[in-house]
Amino acid sequence: MSIAMHTKILTKVPAALALSLGLALAGCGGMATNRGLESVHQPVVEKTNYVLDLTTGPGGLSLPEQRRLAGWFDAMNLRYGDKVFIDDPLASGATRAAVEAVAARFGMLLSEGTPVTQGYVNAGTARVVVVRAVASVPGCPDWGNNADTNFANATSHGYGCAVNGNLAAMVADPEHLIHGATGSGQTVVMSSNKAIDAYRERSATAGQAKAQSTGGN
Numbered sequence: 001m002s003i004a005m006h007t008k009i010l011t012k013v014p015a016a017l018a019l020s021l022g023l024a025l026a027g028c029g030g031m032a033t034n035r036g037l038e039s040v041h042q043p044v045v046e047k048t049n050y051v052l053d054l055t056t057g058p059g060g061l062s063l064p065e066q067r068r069l070a071g072w073f074d075a076m077n078l079r080y081g082d083k084v085f086i087d088d089p090l091a092s093g094a095t096r097a098a099v100e101a102v103a104a105r106f107g108m109l110l111s112e113g114t115p116v117t118q119g120y121v122n123a124g125t126a127r128v129v130v131v132r133a134v135a136s137v138p139g140c141p142d143w144g145n146n147a148d149t150n151f152a153n154a155t156s157h158g159y160g161c162a163v164n165g166n167l168a169a170m171v172a173d174p175e176h177l178i179h180g181a182t183g184s185g186q187t188v189v190m191s192s193n194k195a196i197d198a199y200r201e202r203s204a205t206a207g208q209a210k211a212q213s214t215g216g217n
Helices: 002-011 015-027 063-076 093-104 161-170 194-201
Strands: 044-057 083-087 125-136
Touching (some): 044 063, 063 093, 063 125
Antiparallel strands (some): 044 125
């Protein structure tokens, strides 16, 4: 009720007074108001699905179709961070193995599951889907009206653009900005310490410990 009342009162302000108030507030419109150290410009991750339909047969993918898939991966500049899926209505093991073999040439593995794509995949056709994520920071750089007078003791409009922009540009897998990297639960500490343990635990036998002479001729 209070909000409606205030709105009604403002609508009754004379036009000249309303115009003067608008000009006064416009002078402070460019003043930064973020008083925290968390930037208002944060990376945004966008995903795009790229699809290629391949003709399949009883033995999976023919050599021409495998070459076409390899050429498509090459044109896509398939790289770390991309996710490769296969949508095969027949769930053919031979077709999946053929796609895996082509993806392995680019250092990629097939991901489990199938993303939703437009159109229907007919039997005898397998759809390969490449999901690519791109990170960017909208609104940066922000060279807004950073007034010298800063009554709110706030950060500038472009605060955080440099750090977050560089982070979005350099991260290998943009999805790590959303949920971070998930490990396999395995560690290499024990395997890396094998050489140290072997050196420490070996016995100093007569053949291993050689006498050193400190004398001259």
